[in-house]
Amino acid sequence: MAQQAHAYQMVDPSPWPLTGAMAALLKTSGVATWFHFHSTTLLTLGMILLLVTIYQWWRDIFREGTFQGHHTPPVQKGLRYGMILFITSEVFFFLGFFWAFYHSSLAPTPELGGCWPRTGIIPLDPFQVPLLNSAVLLASGVTVTCAHHSIMEGGRKQAIQSLTLTILLGLYFTALQAMEYYEAPFTIALGVYGSTFFEATGFHRLDVIIGCTFLAVWLLRQAHYHFSSEYHYRFDTAAWYCHFVVVVWLLLYVSIYWWGS
DSSP: OTTOOSSSOOOOOOSHHHHHHHHHHHHHHHHHHHHHHOOOHHHHHHHHHHHHHHHHHHHHHHIIIIISOOOOHHHHHHHHHHHHHHHHHHHHHHHHHHHHHHHHHHSOOGGGTTSSSOTTOOOOOTTSHHHHHHHHHHHHHHHHHHHHHHHHTTOHHHHHHHHHHHHHHHHHHHHHHHHHHHHOSSOTTSHHHHHHHHHHHHHHHHHHHHHHHHHHHHHHHHHTTOOOSSSOHHHHHHHHHHHHHHHHHHHHIIIIIIITO
16 A cells, blocks of 8 residues: 555455355355254354354454545545445335335226225224334434534534434334234235235335444444544445435335325
8 A cells, every 4th residue: 555556445355255155155045944944053154154244344344444544535435426326226126116016006906806905904004103113213314313413513422322312213113113013914925915015114124224233333433433523424324324214214104004005
């Protein structure tokens, strides 16, 4: 790096892409083994290897960006573009679920009884747990915005408090949705309504868990003085992702819970 004539990062050779691929192979094989032979050995090994890979890879990235200074302004711009492209891919991912839902609900086929939801399905009341979940997730969007502004203004203590509250709200949302799944009067196998409902809300729930994981890592970094009012671009991308999760939930609530019921 001392003789480097440009501001771009030349990444050192790393074993973590290989271990990540091995973890994905073990998890995929482990799920198949679990389904057919009721053995969770491969699945457990794959999960352990995946967690080790995530920890080590993030550790290396934090070292390169925070302590070695490799994340120069052009590198930061590239990382922001990467998050924008990732969120764009998530938009099109959920667009497929909305397309399937509206395609089936706007013109119900005779197999569905010509009505939506199909005869025999009792939809969830949108003004009970789903409405509470909406309020919880909107509150988490407010608290993560407060954390972002606190970091930009140098308020370390306020940022830690807002991040902690955001993570707790995300976990509360996940617990409420788990209770909703447990008490739902229909399953994923009950036609197109059940499949679109559980797939769309289930993947959104996964996004909430991913967002909470991101924020938990950033909370630890904030506690270790890794962020400042000038250096906090990685938190910007995490905040974008959290706001995206909130917007998707509002669309899910209006489309599936309220209008679709």
